[in-house]
Amino acid sequence: MPLSTQSQGDDEQYVLVASLDNARNLSNILKAIAFKDHAIFTATPNGLKVTVEDSKCLQANAFIQKLQHLCVGFESFHW
Numbered sequence: 001m002p003l004s005t006q007s008q009g010d011d012e013q014y015v016l017v018a019s020l021d022n023a024r025n026l027s028n029i030l031k032a033i034a035f036k037d038h039a040i041f042t043a044t045p046n047g048l049k050v051t052v053e054d055s056k057c058l059q060a061n062a063f064i065q066k067l068q069h070l071c072v073g074f075e076s077f078h079w
Helices: 008-013 023-032
Strands: 017-019 040-044 047-054 058-065 076-078
Touching (some): 023 058
Antiparallel strands (some): 047 058
């Protein structure tokens, strides 16, 4: 259950709203590609893609998909 004091109607002011039951998995994924200070986050209808690039010769991508009968992913995700 997400810990939030906002009502569902308050979500309309945000571009992206996503919730996780366990943030540790997301933290581990982001740590694995955190070799630079800047990343590109791309929101798609299926989830969130994170891209990190170093000097245009090394690129790392992580995809956190919307939960669809899987153990890891976003429980709710809309934009």
